[in-house]
Amino acid sequence: MSSATMRPGASESAEPAKKRSMSAFSDRKVDSAYYWMAVPAAVLFAVFLYVPFIQGIAYSFTNSQGYGNFKWVGFKNYVALFSDGRVGSAYMFTFFIAIVITVLINVLAMFLAVALNGKIAFKNGFRAIFFVPYTLGVLVIGYVFKYIFMTPLPALGKSLHIAWLADPLITNEQYSWVPIVFLAVWQGVAYSILIYLAGLQTIDDQIYEAAAIDGVNAWQNFWKITFPLIGPFFTINLVLTMKNALGTFDQVVALTDGGPNSATETVTYLIWKGGLTGGEYAYQTSNAVLFFIVLAIIAFIQLKFFGDREKV
Amino acid sequence: MTTAMSTLSTEGSANDKPVKYHRDHNINWWLTGLIGVLSLTILVPLYFAIVTALKTPGEAGTFSLPSTWQWQNFIDAANKVNYPKAAMNSAIITLVAVALTLLTNTFVAYAVARNMDKIFFRLLYYFFIAAMFVPFPVIMLPLAKQMGSWHLDNQLGLVILYTVLGLGTNLFIVTGFIRSIPISLEEAARIDGASTWRIFWKIIFPLMGPINATLAILTALWAWNDFLMPLIVLTDQTNQTIPLAQYVFSSQFATNYPMAFSSYLMAMAPILIVYIFAQKWVVGGVMRGAVK
Numbered sequence: 060m061s062s063a064t065m066r067p068g069a070s071e072s073a074e075p076a077k078k079r080s081m082s083a084f085s086d087r088k089v090d091s092a093y094y095w096m097a098v099p100a101a102v103l104f105a106v107f108l109y110v111p112f113i114q115g116i117a118y119s120f121t122n123s124q125g126y127g128n129f130k131w132v133g134f135k136n137y138v139a140l141f142s143d144g145r146v147g148s149a150y151m152f153t154f155f156i157a158i159v160i161t162v163l164i165n166v167l168a169m170f171l172a173v174a175l176n177g178k179i180a181f182k183n184g185f186r187a188i189f190f191v192p193y194t195l196g197v198l199v200i201g202y203v204f205k206y207i208f209m210t211p212l213p214a215l216g217k218s219l220h221i222a223w224l225a226d227p228l229i230t231n232e233q234y235s236w237v238p239i240v241f242l243a244v245w246q247g248v249a250y251s252i253l254i255y256l257a258g259l260q261t262i263d264d265q266i267y268e269a270a271a272i273d274g275v276n277a278w279q280n281f282w283k284i285t286f287p288l289i290g291p292f293f294t295i296n297l298v299l300t301m302k303n304a305l306g307t308f309d310q311v312v313a314l315t316d317g318g319p320n321s322a323t324e325t326v327t328y329l330i331w332k333g334g335l336t337g338g339e340y341a342y343q344t345s346n347a348v349l350f351f352i353v354l355a356i357i358a359f360i361q362l363k364f365f366g367d368r369e370k371v
Numbered sequence: 372m373t374t375a376m377s378t379l380s381t382e383g384s385a386n387d388k389p390v391k392y393h394r395d396h397n398i399n400w401w402l403t404g405l406i407g408v409l410s411l412t413i414l415v416p417l418y419f420a421i422v423t424a425l426k427t428p429g430e431a432g433t434f435s436l437p438s439t440w441q442w443q444n445f446i447d448a449a450n451k452v453n454y455p456k457a458a459m460n461s462a463i464i465t466l467v468a469v470a471l472t473l474l475t476n477t478f479v480a481y482a483v484a485r486n487m488d489k490i491f492f493r494l495l496y497y498f499f500i501a502a503m504f505v506p507f508p509v510i511m512l513p514l515a516k517q518m519g520s521w522h523l524d525n526q527l528g529l530v531i532l533y534t535v536l537g538l539g540t541n542l543f544i545v546t547g548f549i550r551s552i553p554i555s556l557e558e559a560a561r562i563d564g565a566s567t568w569r570i571f572w573k574i575i576f577p578l579m580g581p582i583n584a585t586l587a588i589l590t591a592l593w594a595w596n597d598f599l600m601p602l603i604v605l606t607d608q609t610n611q612t613i614p615l616a617q618y619v620f621s622s623q624f625a626t627n628y629p630m631a632f633s634s635y636l637m638a639m640a641p642i643l644i645v646y647i648f649a650q651k652w653v654v655g656g657v658m659r660g661a662v663k
Contacts, residue, residue: 092567096482111513187650196596
């Protein structure tokens with residue numbers, strides 16, 4: 060984040076700083092090589108990211124199926140989106156699991172990071188183990204979990220007479236979100252632990268020593284010292300996990316395929332399913348544009364809320 | 372960061388007695404035990420995947436060891452999903468994407484980081500960073516169409532996308548590191564008449580070693596494990612990457628779960644093996660990317 064701060068001394072031209080203009084930006088001459096380094100990349104970036112983005116916005120006002128002729132239809136797609144029950148439930152489902160996933164990941168990762176930073180044996184070994192899920196492809200490990208949720212787990216539920224576990228959770232319309240959240244958390248915790256560990260290591264040990272002299276207990280230690288000091292890491296982690304959770308896709312493909320009865324369709328899944336295989340190209344493009352607006356608002360609120368609180 | 376990894380923090384959880392300043396070797400065995408139990412949530416599924424892959428279809432579904440070890444499953448699964456071809460595709464895409472990312476994204480970051488006091492480069496920085504807020508689903512439908520019409524619906528197209536679309540995040544990670552490199556090094560070279568390009572390749576790039584390792588690890592994990600991008604970009608079956616092959620053939624295993632699991636294991640194995648040998652380096656590298 061510090062990279063966003065100004066550094067006026069960056070000038071490498073030998074001439075001494077002339078009288079400063081009113082602008083915060085310097086007026087020194089830049090070697091043209093720097094332009095050759097950055098501008099072509101910016102053009103490619105625009106071609107592969109911003110152009111499709113703008114195209115998407117344009118397509119969202121048409122009735123295109125992804126091929127052949129199409130007509131402009133104005134805001135028809137957007138109006139239809141708001142009266143489409145399937146779209147509505149996809150958004151509700153996405154928000155629901157995103158919140159559950161974000162909370163679980165952050166609580167678990169915070170706890171594990173503090174523990175892994177504490178006085179435990181085999182510290183490096185445990186760190187290595189907890190990071191393993193991050194190295195695995197979601198889809199492939201998702202297939203492994205699908206089978207675990209379909210066969211050994213219901214068998215376990217039957218033998219222990221746990222009613223809700225006796226039938227596969229994946230095919231149960233009410234509980235099919237559980238495996239998806241489980242997989243997302245199982246994998247997402249790994250990266251968050253590292254972010255928190257990185258945060259914990261920025262804390263000077265002497266603070267804890269001073270606190271220990273004052274007789275501070277472990278609970279106070281965490282809430283009064285550790286947590287406030289790793290605040291920026293908490294913010295960045297919250298934004299990142301929320302962003303990933305809102306884009307949940309691989310987990311759905313691997314575990315439920317949106318089922319049962321469309322109960323586990325996330326927005327990303329619906330955009331892909333309807334847009335590329337369901338002949339709803341323009342319609343789902345408008346869904347994607349709407350999704351972008353929603354995500355931008357969420358990101359803005361998060362940064363505003365937590366960013367402000369941090370400065371206190 | 373490697374030194375920080377090994378330092379013992381005195382922050383213990385349930386430790387009320389005063390902490391000594393140095394060399395505190397009190398191990399909290401309760402906490403160790405709890406962490407050990409929690410680590411089973413990771414180890415047990417992996418164990419389950421391994422034993423299931425080595426069973427007969429009739430035996431699958433329990434956590435017991437196989438009565439006979441069915442190594443043949445791996446050969447059958449490899450033939451079924453055309454594993455060598457998919458692994459080759461994934462390996463090539465990953466290696467080329469990592470190489471191109473290291474060789475290009477770094478100098479873009481250098482140019483931006485060294486000229487942040489100019490409005491043009493400051494705007495470029497935001498132009499790249501802003502893309503981190505454009506979620507992939509938003510661009511994926513038009514992108515799939517565009518890649519198809521440019522005949523980039525193949526490995527080359529994927530490599531380009533990984534190199535270009537990673538730029539936003541990579542710039543975010545690398546810029547801070549570059550700004551921490553003292554500018555005096557460059558100024559001395561410049562007085563000796565070295566060009567900006569030469570300064571970058573001879574002085575800056577070698578100094579970026581640690582952060583380049585981070586970039587390489589993150590890019591490799593992304594390109595190797597990614598499913599959504601190959602799914603929408605690749606059209607020809609022979610170009611399939613490993614995750615895509617797993618998806619396409621997932622219905623073909625029917626109820627032969629051991630064979631399916633051999634296939635999953637083979638999909639996970641290459642990166643797991645690399646990780647086992649380089650775990651300290653990988654964990655350190657990813658952590659470095661998290662600190663800015």
